[in-house]
Amino acid sequence: MSEIVKTSGKKALLIDGKAAQAEVLARVAAEAALLKQKPGLAVVLVGEDPASQVYVKSKGKAASACGFLSVQHDLPVTTTQAELIALVQSLNVDPAIHGILVQLPLPKGIDASKVLETIAPEKDVDGFHPVNVGLLATGLTDRALVPCTPAGAMLLIEEAAKALGRDISGAEAVIVGRSNIVGKPMAQLLLARNATVTVAHSRTRDLPAVARRADILVAAVGRPEMIRGDWIKPGALVIDVGINRIPGEGFRPDGQPKTRLVGDVALQEALEVAGAITPVPGGVGPMTIALLMSNTLRAAKLAAL
Ligand SMILES: Nc1nc(=O)c2c([nH]1)NC[C@@H]1CN(c3ccc(C(=O)N[C@@H](CCC(=O)O)C(=O)O)cc3)C=[N+]21
Numbered sequence: 001m002s003e004i005v006k007t008s009g010k011k012a013l014l015i016d017g018k019a020a021q022a023e024v025l026a027r028v029a030a031e032a033a034l035l036k037q038k039p040g041l042a043v044v045l046v047g048e049d050p051a052s053q054v055y056v057k058s059k060g061k062a063a064s065a066c067g068f069l070s071v072q073h074d075l076p077v078t079t080t081q082a083e084l085i086a087l088v089q090s091l092n093v094d095p096a097i098h099g100i101l102v103q104l105p106l107p108k109g110i111d112a113s114k115v116l117e118t119i120a121p122e123k124d125v126d127g128f129h130p131v132n133v134g135l136l137a138t139g140l141t142d143r144a145l146v147p148c149t150p151a152g153a154m155l156l157i158e159e160a161a162k163a164l165g166r167d168i169s170g171a172e173a174v175i176v177g178r179s180n181i182v183g184k185p186m187a188q189l190l191l192a193r194n195a196t197v198t199v200a201h202s203r204t205r206d207l208p209a210v211a212r213r214a215d216i217l218v219a220a221v222g223r224p225e226m227i228r229g230d231w232i233k234p235g236a237l238v239i240d241v242g243i244n245r246i247p248g249e250g251f252r253p254d255g256q257p258k259t260r261l262v263g264d265v266a267l268q269e270a271l272e273v274a275g276a277i278t279p280v281p282g283g284v285g286p287m288t289i290a291l292l293m294s295n296t297l298r299a300a301k302l303a304a305l
Contacts, residue, residue: 004159014276015277015279018286024291035304037096041099043071043072051245056103068296092123098125098299125145127145127151128181148288155291164275166237166275179220182241208231219239227240238277242265247259
């Protein structure tokens with residue numbers, strides 16, 4: 001376990017999401033091998049967004065590494081909402097499929113919430129269905145499928161808290177961002193661990209001052225390097241959920257300008273102040289994939305009961 005948390009040469013410890021991912025995937029693969037029927041994951045991609053194609057590819061790779069059945073449905077950007085819903089309904093009743101993920105964002109003209117509500121809650125490995133949202137909010141986490149990104153972030157928080165010798169219980173947690181996908185479920189998970197939770201957002205007055213209160217600071221706003229070093233309480237545990245592609249230096253072989261992946265936290269500044277931090281890339285992102293496999297395994301196990 002301890003190789004997940006590393007020294008950075010600066011004040012902060014670095015939390016290695018790739019190493020944590022490898023541990024989760026190894027455990028999932030070992031458990032999947034014991035099942036009579038292998039877990040089946042269906043990923044549905046509508047349109048040709050290049051970023052989405054990259055994520056979907058890494059999900060397929062991880063599923064195969066876990067010994068899962070992995071099925072990908074690529075639909076044209078012209079797909080109608082009715083066609084997409086029909087595909088979801090056919091996956092709902094497919095006994096080989098235990099997990100269904102419809103990659104977001106969906107093309108214009110498709111109402112994502114209508115599609116997500118069509119997914120059978122027990123196959124909703126993203127945890128976005130209102131039934132799973134409600135189970136999490138009610139604290140019924142033995143039955144809920146929990147959204148992968150906050151669930152992965154929570155595992156990293158637990159590792160880091162252990163390494164720093166801190167309690168999550170009673171800690172001040174501040175989440176910057178209130179999305180249904182990250183901010184809100186992250187608040188539920190931290191609340192369930194007895195943290196004192198503040199959800200801050202774009203209308204929060206004096207955001208830097210609110211952030212500075214945090215023993216555990218979760219950045220999930222989607223704005224490159226918005227959170228500066230002086231927003232961070234010295235010694236805080238910082239979880240960076242942001243994945244932002246910004247212009248880099250120079251050009252790729254194909255003549256396109258290079259891009260660079262950065263988080264919502266200014267990493268170099270944060271390393272001087274924080275007690276521990278997740279980098280981007282190599283932090284929460286890989287854990288999202290790992291927890292998707294873990295959710296698919298859980299869905300398969302619950303289906304076998
Ligand atoms: N229904 C649905 N479920 C999702 O979980 C979902 C989605 N739609 N749409 C898009 C976002 C984004 N997402 C990521 C997963 C892994 C990395 C990841 O592994 N990132 C690597 C770097 C990857 C790179 O180099 O581009 C890292 O942070 O180290 C990033 C982003 C899942 N998403």
